[in-house]
Amino acid sequence: MTPKNTPDPHEDDAMGVLVDAASVATTGIGILGGTAQVSVVMPREQDDDLADEEVIDGEVDEAVVADIVLEDAVAVAVAAPIPVAVDEAIAEPEPVLEPTVASAPAPVKEAAPVESPKKSLAPRTAQPEVTLASKRLGDLSGTHRESADLLTTDRLLDPHRVTKPEPEGAWSHLLYSVSGRRINIGDGRRARERKALSARIAAPLPGGARFVPVLSRKGGVGKTAITALLGMALADARDDRVIAIDANPDRGTLADRIVRPQHTKSVRDLVRIHDQVTGYHDISAVVARDATRLDVLASDADPRIAEAFGDTDYRDVADLAAHYYSLVLTDTGTGIVHPVMAATLDVADRIVIVSGLSVDEARLASETLTWLETNGFEDLAHDAIVVLNHSTPGTPLVRVNELEAHFASRVRSVVQMPYDAQIAAGGVMVFANLQPETRLAARRLAALLVEGLRAEASA
Known part of the structure; x- marks a missing residue:
């Protein structure tokens, strides 16, 4: 019978515990319930390189065994605990070794080599340095770069998600x-x-101001009324500034057709302050504005003025208008050879010719085109717009379709302006109060003019 306080020599063997108390490091391996438990006490100074150790005559040095156990322990500590099958050599009871007897342990089945975290670290490869450099617009890749005006609402917004007005x-x-x-x-x-x-x-006009004179070699055909209608149609639809200048060398009536009689400033006042103008507010004090936002620069109505509005005066006014307006309409006189007419045509981008519905009025309009073609303004003549103005009520005596065919063979466009009693009355014209057919014809004239100017800019 074995005493109670005497440890059973086979008790540890039954639990599969290996204890080596004679080595510098105390090592214990326990297998409990199929789970490997390892406890290791490492010596402070020990070389973990197994390449320098040798195995002679089947014996394993204690330091080598400690290193192997150390590597296995580190691998177990890094990985999650896993079930371990009990080796038959360990499961069988082994005799207890005395501490003073040096004998080789039983051969252990070689396991798959497991590298320690220290040895598994690969040397870091030096990464190439990245050089940051800015690029100019000319160095950007791609042969086509879009401008900001291509980011339109129609292109970017989903029509299915936009609330319709x-x-x-x-x-x-x-x-x-x-x-x-x-x-x-x-x-x-x-x-x-x-x-x-x-x-x-309302289409945008690239570039600077555009000058459009309205011509007629015969009075009474409605040249001033067409200038006013065209200016109103442009100003009513566009967001930029539009001005109509009365450049008649004699007494013009453009301002009388657009603004109230209480406006007293004229083109002569703008000529006087030409050198003192520093901004639009200086010009706005001289011009008058109607309900469509059309600015009007009236002609000189003072009968005491003996000197007529001339070439130099018009160029000074045109120079100022070019800085503050996108479209400049000019109501010219009937004298096509007058000096102010030469200045008007020199700065013109497009022209509008007004013809009445009579034989002599149509001939004078056609002769105006001939004069332009033979005096260095051939391009202006070919790109002109002819307005056939119905200034009297009823059906005209001439065949309007024949007139339209004649001028269509010589100019870019022909527009018919219907009769309107408000225009024929000779008073102030209010664009909103005109007949719908009159407003539509004026808007078509404005659209043709803008399209012609845009075509010239893109050419």
């Missing part, structure tokens, strides 16, 4: 109202045409 047109608006604003089929045909025409007039 309230439709215009009788049937469209009726359906929209009856459905409680849920059904929006868009604008009617007339509303679409009107908006498309407004977009043509």
Whole structure:
């Protein structure tokens, strides 16, 4: 019978515990319930290089065994605990070795080599330095670079997610109202045409100011009225500034057709302050403005002035207008050989010629084109717009279609301006109060003019 306080020599063997108390490091391996438990006490100074150790006659040095156990312990500590199968050589009972007897342990089955974290670290490869450098616009890749004006609303916004505005047109608006604003089929045909025409007039004009004189070699054909209508149609649809200048050497009536009689400033006042103008506020004190935002520079109405508005005066006014306006219309006189007419044509980008609906008026308009072609203004003549103005009510005696065919063979465009009682009365014209046909014709004239100017800029 074994005493209670005497340890059973086979108890540790049954648990599979290997204890080596004679080595410098105390090592214990326990297998409990199929899980390997390792406890290692490392010596302070010990070489972990196994390449220098030798195995002689099947014996394993204690330091080598400690190093192997150390590497296995580190690998177990890094990895998660895993189930370990009990080796048969360890599971069988082994005799207890005396500390003073040096004997080789039983051969251990070689396991797969496991590198320690220290040895598994590869040397870091030096990364090449990255040089940051800015690029100029000319060095950017690609042969085509878009400008900012190409970022339009139609291109960027999803039409399915954009709320449509309230439709215009009788049937469209009726359906929209009856459905409680849920059904929006868009604008009617007339509303679409009107908006498309407004977009043509409002198209941007690249470059500086554009000068457009309105010519006629015969008085009484409605040249001043056409100048006013064209200016109103342009100013009403565009966002930039438009001015109409009365450059008639004698007494002109352009301001009388657009603004109230209480306006007393004239082109002569602008000529006097030409050298003192520092901004638009100086010009706005001289010009008058109507409801469409059209600025009007009246001609000199003082009967005591003996000197007529001349070549130098017009060039001074044109120089100022070029700094503050995008479109400059000029109501000229009837004298095509007058010095002020030469200055007007020198700065002109496009011209508008007004013809009445009579034989002599049509001939004078056609002769004006001939004079331009033979005096160095051939391009202006070919790109001109001829307006056939119905200044009297009723059906004219001439065949209008024949007149239109004649001028269409000589100029770029021909427009018919219908009769309007408000214009024929000779008083102040209010653009909103004109007949719809008159406003439509004026807007078509403005659209053709803008398209011609844009075509010239892109050529």
